[in-house]
Amino acid sequence: MDLRNIAIIAHVDHGKTTLVDKLLQQSGTFRENQRVEERAMDSNDLEKERGITILAKATSVVWKDTRVNVVDTPGHADFGGEVERILSMVDGVIVLVDAAEGPMPQTKFVVGKALKIGLRPIVAVNKVDRPDARINEVVNEVFDLFAALDATDEQLDFPILYGSGRNGWMGLSPEADPSEGLAPLFDLVLKHVPPAKTEPGPFRMLGTLLEANPFLGRIITGRIASGTVKPNQSIKVLDREGKVVETGRVSKILAFRGLERAPIDVGEAGDIVSIAGLVKGTVADTFCDPSISDPIQAQPIDPPTVTMSFIVNDSPLAGTEGDKVTSRMIRDRLFKEAEGNVTLKIEEAADKDSFYVSGRGELQLAILIETMRREGFEIAVSRPRVVFEKDEAGELLEPVEEVVIDVDEEHSGVVVQKMSERKAEMIEMRPSGGDRLRLVFHAPTRGLIGYQGELMTDTRGTAIMNRLFKAYEPFKGEIPGRRNGVLISNDKGEAVAYAMWNLEDRGPMMIEPGSKVYQGMIVGEHNRENDLEVNVLKGKKLTNIRTTSKDEAVRLTPPIRMTLEKSLAWIQDDELMEVTPKSIRLRKTVLDPNDRKRAERSKEA
Numbered sequence: 001m002d003l004r005n006i007a008i009i010a011h012v013d014h015g016k017t018t019l020v021d022k023l024l025q026q027s028g029t030f031r032e033n034q035r036v037e038e039r040a041m042d043s044n045d046l047e048k049e050r051g052i053t054i055l056a057k058a059t060s061v062v063w064k065d066t067r068v069n070v071v072d073t074p075g076h077a078d079f080g081g082e083v084e085r086i087l088s089m090v091d092g093v094i095v096l097v098d099a100a101e102g103p104m105p106q107t108k109f110v111v112g113k114a115l116k117i118g119l120r121p122i123v124a125v126n127k128v129d130r131p132d133a134r135i136n137e138v139v140n141e142v143f144d145l146f147a148a149l150d151a152t153d154e155q156l157d158f159p160i161l162y163g164s165g166r167n168g169w170m171g172l173s174p175e176a177d178p179s180e181g182l183a184p185l186f187d188l189v190l191k192h193v194p195p196a197k198t199e200p201g202p203f204r205m206l207g208t209l210l211e212a213n214p215f216l217g218r219i220i221t222g223r224i225a226s227g228t229v230k231p232n233q234s235i236k237v238l239d240r241e242g243k244v245v246e247t248g249r250v251s252k253i254l255a256f257r258g259l260e261r262a263p264i265d266v267g268e269a270g271d272i273v274s275i276a277g278l279v280k281g282t283v284a285d286t287f288c289d290p291s292i293s294d295p296i297q298a299q300p301i302d303p304p305t306v307t308m309s310f311i312v313n314d315s316p317l318a319g320t321e322g323d324k325v326t327s328r329m330i331r332d333r334l335f336k337e338a339e340g341n342v343t344l345k346i347e348e349a350a351d352k353d354s355f356y357v358s359g360r361g362e363l364q365l366a367i368l369i370e371t372m373r374r375e376g377f378e379i380a381v382s383r384p385r386v387v388f389e390k391d392e393a394g395e396l397l398e399p400v401e402e403v404v405i406d407v408d409e410e411h412s413g414v415v416v417q418k419m420s421e422r423k424a425e426m427i428e429m430r431p432s433g434g435d436r437l438r439l440v441f442h443a444p445t446r447g448l449i450g451y452q453g454e455l456m457t458d459t460r461g462t463a464i465m466n467r468l469f470k471a472y473e474p475f476k477g478e479i480p481g482r483r484n485g486v487l488i489s490n491d492k493g494e495a496v497a498y499a500m501w502n503l504e505d506r507g508p509m510m511i512e513p514g515s516k517v518y519q520g521m522i523v524g525e526h527n528r529e530n531d532l533e534v535n536v537l538k539g540k541k542l543t544n545i546r547t548t549s550k551d552e553a554v555r556l557t558p559p560i561r562m563t564l565e566k567s568l569a570w571i572q573d574d575e576l577m578e579v580t581p582k583s584i585r586l587r588k589t590v591l592d593p594n595d596r597k598r599a600e601r602s603k604e605a
Contacts, residue, residue, distance in 0.1 A: 002067070003067050003271060004066060004069070004091065004196065005071070005090040006068065006069070006091070006092045006193055007072075007086055008094050009094070009111060019165035020059065020072060023182055023186075024258065026168065026183075058256045060255070060257060063190065064190065068186070085298070091193055091195075092122065092194070093122070094121070094124050095142070097142055098126055099127045099135050099138055100132045100134060102141045111149060115146065118155075120155055121158050122159050122188060122189070123142055123158050124185065125174075135162065159188055161184060163176070169181055170182050195270070198270045201227060203287075204289070204292060204296060205223065206284070206285075206287075206296045207222050207281060207285045207287060209221040210342065216252060218281070218339070219276050220283075221272065222273070224268065224269045224273060227289060234290060236287075236289075237280065237286070237287055238285060245280050245285055250275050250278075252275070253267045253274070255267065261274060303387070304343065304359050305445050306387065307385055308356070308382055309354050309355070309382040310381055311353060311576065314353075315521070315587060316519075316591075321582045322377055324377040325377075325378045345357075360469070365568075372579075373580065378578075378579070380576040380578050382577075383571045384569075386444075387399065397474060399469060400443065400473045401445055402470045403448065403466070404440050404465070405463055405465045406439075406463065407459055407464075408463075409437055415455065415458065415459065419443060421479075422443060422444070422448065422451065422479055423444055423479055424444075425441060425442050427441060450565070451465075453563075482572060485528060486525060486532075486586075487507055487524035487525065489517040489518065489520070491518075492518040495515045496538065497513035498539055499535060504556070506524070506526060508557065509559045510562055511559060520590070521588075522585075522588065524560075562584060564577075574589050575587065575589060
């Protein structure tokens with residue numbers, strides 16, 4: 001059977017996963033009456049809530065006796081490590097672009113990688129039925145983007161399709177007949193994308209995706225470059241330098257058939273398959289016949305730019321809400337995560353009770369924390385810190401990102417001001433249609449930690465921010481952080497409404513009446529710069545004198561809601577966020593007030 005391997009590249013929210021759903025339905029992968037979840041490819045709960053694709057996934061459809069393997073790529077630059085390797089498995093890409101928003105910076109990241117490998121793109125303009133669609137300008141923007149990314153003449157001569165993924169049609173013009181469905185897209189893929197590349201020789205495959213399966217152990221997915229592989233065949237694994245990592249036998253071969261992965265008897269060159277049975281081989285390693293000694297060329301993995309400490313929860317409430325609290329459980333979980341996620345780096349601290357977790361950005365780390373908390377873990381985490389480097393002359397370098405913000409004109413002033421406070425340098429400012437501006441900055445990663453929430457508040461939720469790692473550049477100087485101190489509970493117990501009401505003039509609270517608190521826990525933000533210890537447990541003194549006043553009912557200002565991402569950005573270096581399946585609490589690292597003062601003095605000295 002003929003084979004085609006394609007990847008779909010699109011920006012977050014441009015409709016990639018929805019389009020794949022329709023491809024599956026129209027190619028007969030689902031029965032007519034089969035109830036299929038919407039966005040079948042976003043299978044993980046967090047992906048559904050946030051509406052983003054985190055893990056790359058594959059599926060396959062059959063059209064006119066040709067099997068088409070479709071790989072879904074993540075659009076967020078935080079998951080860029082996945083993208084580079086996925087593109088090495090395919091022979092063509094569909095670049096999906098929103099008819100109103102046009103090509104966006106994250107697509108630039110993935111498209112740049114695809115053009116560099118020499119893949120020829122097909123451009124699909126999606127959502128042409130939007131009232132604010134500007135189809136011709138968008139096609140021109142795509143052309144300019146490809147040209148700016150050094151595309152060859154052949155790559156610039158790309159075919160274009162127009163349509164609506166949600167309504168399940170694509171055609172050669174925006175006025176095409178929707179009744180043809182996605183047939184024009186399938187036909188164009190068969191015509192434009194070359195058949196799967198194969199080479200002569202014994203079995204070789206580059207590991208591209210890694211996952212840990214509870215029944216089969218490590219599963220490695222990749223495209224077979226040459227030869228065939230059968231269950232029980234003995235193979236060896238080479239790393240990027242060509243050193244032997246391990247030798248072993250293939251226990252099972254799985255291939256994508258629709259959304260399911262089915263076991264097959266033989267994996268043939270050109271097909272994308274998953275193999276199980278090896279214990280050490282990982283992404284970017286070459287899995288091959290024992291006779292082979294040269295590895296397949298692989299992309300190195302981009303360096304992590306942000307690091308955080310994950311610490312065993314030692315607060316007085318530890319173990320009351322989660323069932324996974326020991327350092328051994330946390331250690332096993334983090335190392336298991338690192339097995340399947342190559343962009344994460346995990347180091348154990350000397351005290352064995354904390355771990356340094358480094359990744360591509362705070363979004364990636366926040367998703368890991370949220371996943372762990374849903375699994376029943378309790379952990380304390382520190383503020384994200386940036387990974388610095390030194391150049392030859394010993395100068396300090398820090399990661400700098402290209403930030404593109406699309407914002408309504410009326411809010412552009414506050415965005416420019418906030419970004420310049422964060423040591424960002426404005427590169428360009430241009431209208432992007434409909435009273436909106438597109439602002440481009442080069443900003444240090446340090447300054448961007450926690451900016452997303454602030455940007456949403458400043459622009460009433462209308463701005464769209466995209467970030468892309470640019471390079472390591474010389475240190476940009478100090479960036480002002482939070483100016484206010486915090487209100488710290490001085491005792492353990494349950495917060496009392498009356499006490500909180502008496503403290504309202506000290507600053508806004510972050511807890512509700514009846515919340516459990518402990519000594520050293522942060523209960524609110526102080527109006528001034530210093531930290532203040534307060535008593536939120538003190539009830540009203542009762543007397544036997546009756547009064548006619550109505551002071552029994554206390555009216556409290558609603559507390560500030562601290563979400564996970566907001567808390568990560570808000571805490572300072574001497575504070576931690578305690579995360580449990582039920583709550584997010586903020587606390588001082590050192591809970592005892594006397595020890596805290598001593599620690600401050602020694603730090604000043």
